[in-house]
Amino acid sequence: MSKPELNYKHLHYFWTVAKEGGVARAAERLGVSPQTISGQLGKLERDIGRTLFTQVGRRLELTEAGREALRYADEIFLLGERLREALDEPALGQASRLTVGIADSVPKLVAYKLLAPVVEASPQLRLVCHEGEFDELTSALSRHKLDIVLSDRDLGQAQQRRLVARRLASCPIGIYAARSLLEKPGAARNIADFSHAPMLLPSKRTSMRTRLDVWMDAEGLTPNVVGEFDDSALLTTFGGNGAGYFPAATVLTEMLSRQYDAELVIELSDVNEGYYAISLPSRLPNLHVARLLQSALP
Amino acid sequence: MSKPELNYKHLHYFWTVAKEGGVARAAERLGVSPQTISGQLGKLERDIGRTLFTQVGRRLELTEAGREALRYADEIFLLGERLREALDEPALGQASRLTVGIADSVPKLVAYKLLAPVVEASPQLRLVCHEGEFDELTSALSRHKLDIVLSDRDLGQAQQRRLVARRLASCPIGIYAARSLLEKPGAARNIADFSHAPMLLPSKRTSMRTRLDVWMDAEGLTPNVVGEFDDSALLTTFGGNGAGYFPAATVLTEMLSRQYDAELVIELSDVNEGYYAISLPSRLPNLHVARLLQSALP
DNA sequence: CCAGATCAATCGAAAAAACCGAATATTAAG
DNA sequence: CTTAATATTCGGTTTTTTCGATTGATCTGG
Structure with missing residues (x-):
């Protein structure tokens, strides 16, 4: 033999x-x-x-x-x-860099809140952030150019064999408006009024848009859409400056109030935004990636 | 450098x-x-x-x-x-053996139905089946002694980092009884009667038991439990021979009728049994494992 | 169509690496 | 204290890897 x-x-x-x-x-x-x-x-x-x-x-x-x-x-x-890289690290098992991709559709504040615990746990960690579209980022992940991707979208069926997604947090969505807009005569204050109010929405491909469409359909609303955005930060900027009513995760309420003087008009209790960490199914995960995945809420 | x-x-x-x-x-x-x-x-x-x-x-x-x-x-x-094994296979990429662990709690017929498509797709495949308890099997999986495990339980939170589970199918549960039992005077025929009927149940640790307990609690039933079983086949044998009323997945109805002359007494429409395939998160899966995972129902 | 350039494969000799035998030091057990 | 078991070090030998020279095939440009 x-x-x-x-x-x-x-x-x-x-x-x-x-x-x-x-x-x-x-x-x-x-x-x-x-x-x-x-x-x-x-x-x-x-x-x-x-x-x-x-x-x-x-x-x-x-x-x-x-x-x-x-x-x-x-x-x-x-x-x-x-293996070579791991052994080159001065602090064993602790990679000194964490390269993370953040989907445009994830609010910066949410990304910060998700990443903060990891950074705090390892003071000498160098965090490298890239932004981009979902497909772009997952592709970079597959080619080992990123350690992890933060997104508001779950993986499609086809990708589930090569990548793993983990829901880290979820948050109800609210409709916001700048105070300047709300003080105009005839401003929308409740659901029924939204049919004529100017509305800013995420673009078609995002998961939040899909869920908002379902909600508006259920409520019988046919809003006057004045803008669609890929990038949630851009949407928020327009909305915060009074361009129209706009949706955002309710974790952002305080930030929106302080930074833009925008107010929560209505909270959609059954429309939730989920945030996912997508990574390669490695059995030897980077310590920081492991920490991030473990920080998932129950 | x-x-x-x-x-x-x-x-x-x-x-x-x-x-x-x-x-x-x-x-x-x-x-x-x-x-x-x-x-x-x-x-x-x-x-x-x-x-x-x-x-x-x-x-x-x-x-x-x-x-x-x-x-x-x-x-x-x-x-x-x-790599060496893969290159030794006469038919490239097709391992000639598939070693699968089947949890005791999975009915043999279900295991057969799940595995049949894989076997049919590769006529020269040699299927090696082992039975055992859930923990035993997942441990063997981690040590690469098994290619895949079939179970009626999802993974616990702790195991989700090392293993991946995929729901392959799900099926409503029913309560069955042998005809001999049903023909006795005062036999239970509807929910209210179950409080005094002799009942066979899966043992505490199984997921089906947990869900049955929830259901019985909701219905206000305090059954007379005359037997608990780890192995679903043993439970079925006792039940089929008239030892008591017993639960089983409704895919088994025909088999139970033919083989044991047992009848479906009541179907629990909102209690479902899920069947999972558990595997290692390899990026180079065995062809047969890949087929099995892909056969998941929508 | 031909000449020069490019590529991979082969052969034998040189260089490098792996390997072993003998010897040493240290530790655990009797 | 002696003996057996363990890892290591030091030289020389054996095996493997490497390279230079060469060949045969194939593509490219004039």
């Missing part, structure tokens, strides 16, 4: 060749001669008893076995890299 | 030493001399700039850095092993 251990050096050459798309480029990248790569690659193929590449023209192409092997090699060398 | 590549051979020695608990045992296992291990281990420590072991007495003990490294090494060499 032969059981030759897998040669990880050979596998690493194979992986580099596949990534770089050729023996020559891989050799340059690794600082060795192409003959070396070619020879060791041959050994690997003999060891495992499968051809990994076929020579088509003067180019190498992955075989089916090669593609399969590459999937594993990707994981293996990613882990190796992270 | 120094960036010496991680030496996986050294890491493998380190991993084996940690697993076997000593240089000597590791050397024997790997078929090399202890000096070799010791030397290569020293090189690894110099390469990464951390001591991995401290010599306490004549034994080696992992340092903090060592424990951290070991977590990664575990993943890496598990992947290496699986």
Whole structure:
């Protein structure tokens, strides 16, 4: 019974060749001669008893076995890299950077409140924040460019196999308006009036919009939509300056009052905004990612 | 900027030493001399700039850095092993075995119905089934002794970081009784009568029991419990032979009628039994595991 | 269509790494 | 105290990796 251990050096050459798309480029990248790569690659193929590449023209192409092997090699060398990084950290197990993507639709204040406990727990942590659209961020997450993504949307069915989402908090939604708007004659003060009031809404793709549409439908409202926004901060800015009635999570009430002089007009008790942390399903999570996920409310 | 590549051979020695608990045992296992291990281990420590072991007495003990490294090494060499296995399969990407754990509380017929599509899709697949208690099975799953676990229970909060559960199907519960029991004078036929009827129930820890307790409480029933069972098959056998009224998922109605001559007495429309597939959060799932998870109902 | 350039594979020799035998130091057990 | 078990260090040997030179195939530009 032969059981030759897998040669990880050979596998690493194979992986580099596949990534770089050729023996020559891989050799340059690794600082060795192409003959070396070619020879060791041959050994690997003999060891495992499968051809990994076929020579088509003067180019190498992955075989089916090669593609399969590459999937594993990707994981293996990613882990190796992270092992190295983990051991390079002065404080063991505590990565010194946490790279987080924040969806445009998440209010900055909410993002702050979610991240604050993590930052406080590790004073020397460097937090790196990126903003963007949901798809953009989850894609960056898959490519290991981000450690975690904060969003107001759950994952779609298709993504649930590659990523995991965890609901961190939820908050009822309210309709707000700047005091300047409310002091005008004939200002809307209750549900019935909203049919004619100027309304600012999140754009179609957001989950909050969907739920608001359902609510307005149920209440029989056909509001006068004067603006749609992708970015919740922009929506708030317009709304806070009196451009129209606007929805926001009720955690923001105090901030809206202080910063924009805007008031809660009505709270939609059964329309909730959920906030999710989306991460890769790693069994070796970054300490800070683990803390963030654990901070989920019951 | 120094960036010496991680030496996986050294890491493998380190991993084996940690697993076997000593240089000597590791050397024997790997078929090399202890000096070799010791030397290569020293090189690894110099390469990464951390001591991995401290010599306490004549034994080696992992340092903090060592424990951290070991977590990664575990993943890496598990992947290496699986890479080898995957490439050994005659049909690429199709593991020829699927090892599944089935919780005692899952009816055999349900397990069959859930697994049948997977088996049919791959005729040459060898299915290996183990039964046991929930904790036993999830533990085996964590140690990679099982590919997947079928259960009627969702994961607890604590386990959700290491394992993922997916609801595959759900089914309303009914109360059944053998015809022989129903033909006796004064047999229970509706809710009110159950207070005095002999009742068989799942044991305390199962999720079905919890929900049944809630239901009975809501209906004001204080049944005469004549038996509690861990294993749903055993419960069904007792119930089917007339030992008492017993609960079961309504998918089983036909089977119960044919095999035991038992009848559905009442269907609890708002008490549902959910069936879950629990697996490791791997990004490289076994094809069959992937199929099973994908077969979830909407 | 041909000449030069590019690429991967092969071969044998040189370099590097891994390995082992003997010896040492330390510790636990009898 | 002696003995057995353990990890380590030091030299020399063996194995593996690497490279230079070469070959054969393929693409590109004139």
